[in-house]
Amino acid sequence: MRILLEWKKTKRTGFVPAFMGGGILAAAVPAVNMAVRSEMYLGRQGTCVWILMDANWQVMAMLNLLLVVAGACLLYHTEYADNGLQKMKSLPVLESSIFFGKMVLMILMSVLLLVMEAASILFCSWHWFGGQAGGGQLGGGDGSVFVIELCQSFGYAFLLMLPCVVLSLLISEACKNMWISLGIGIVCVFTATMLPTSSFVLSLFPFAMPFQVFAGADAAWTTRFICAAVVELVVLGGAEVLIVGGRLNEFFIAS
């Protein structure tokens, strides 16, 4: 119900088409890369998912991040633009439930993005790697391993994207003006691009996590990141409840 309401609010804001367009753009990255210089990648060692992710994931993750930041800004901009949030606050609904409704919507959109990107990786490995490097035979035999690897890679990417989704929504909720939340989000993305992906502590920054690749990394490394992502999600969710709670208290004191 709450999510349906948030969905209705995004009508005519271009939210869904933007994610669709961004998804198509991100999905085009590996296809174009392979079409232009496939000879660079075909002879490499390793599974085709690893080769494709290694070659393209940095650009794709960056596009995902920028979409998430812009989408989060938009979701709260629609509320702040004509004082919609004030009206929502006067309704008998918890303010944090608005946040979680928007969060679910963003998560659904991220799933859509990742599915489009996974389809593109699937297409590239079928078209260019057909038969080699673990790709190609999608039905049974070697192919089942390939499908599992693809699902694992994108499941991992999805989990590591969640803290960034929550944090960018938190930033957008905190700033009334769209350019401030957009500016902060972009500065965060820029910081993430400056951090080395090989350092565990620095990669814990929520905006730097989506740049991690599952394929090719060892199990201990990915397990640490999965744990870190869950911890960050809990912390950020708690922060949201606390911030809103603090604001409610302020309201009661003021009245």
Added chain:
Amino acid sequence: MNFLSLLNVEFQKIRRSGILLILLASTVILWIPSIFNLDLNFHMQAEGISPEYNFFIQGFMAMSWFMYPAGLVVGTVLVSQTERLNKGILKMLALPIGTVRLSLAKFVVLLVLSATQILMMTGMYYIGAAICSVMRDYNFILSPLFVMREIGILFLSAIPMLAFFWMLSVCIQTPIFYIGIGLASIVPSVLMINTKIWFAYPMSYPFFVIVSEYGKLATNLDTAQVEFVPWIPVAIAITVTCLCVSCLCFGRGERR
């Protein structure tokens, strides 16, 4: 109302916007990794570039690739959204001021924001270089004349891109589309500078110019050099077209 007082009004509108803080934060973040990775500057013999030039150009490359164009996108959002909030633009359009002049005044504000960002970057560069010089007992500070030349080129090369972003924000009413198109168009600039048609893509100009400067400073590195003949006419054509379209379309959505 003459153009100068119109400009004054536009600057007053963004006075409390907090954009300067965001730009300042990005420039501080830019130079911190450079200071921490100071040692890398001394291991660039393969490229044949001296440490002080490497320190300067690496920072400027990082900036001109993403943060500088993205900062301009945020600037266009600021300039267009401050007035769309609370329907301020309708009041402006009701005044006896030509929309063309209004649009141009806003574009000048954007140019000033762009210059401010570069100047902050340069100021931070000097602070960072001074810190590094003290840490290493090696002079990292370059002559102001050289730095002025570089930042001048960077500023000029960004004008077509800025005109394009401004046209997007004027012509597209839904904010997410012009933000999305603006940000998404920055990402492929890394690929575009390696192609022969880079001059047709205004978003790649600042990065291309800085990379070609890097090639000039590093004796062993061969990067594509700026060729003025197809570039300057195309850049001027893009700028003029974008500005004309934005002047024509300005306020059209609101007047409907």
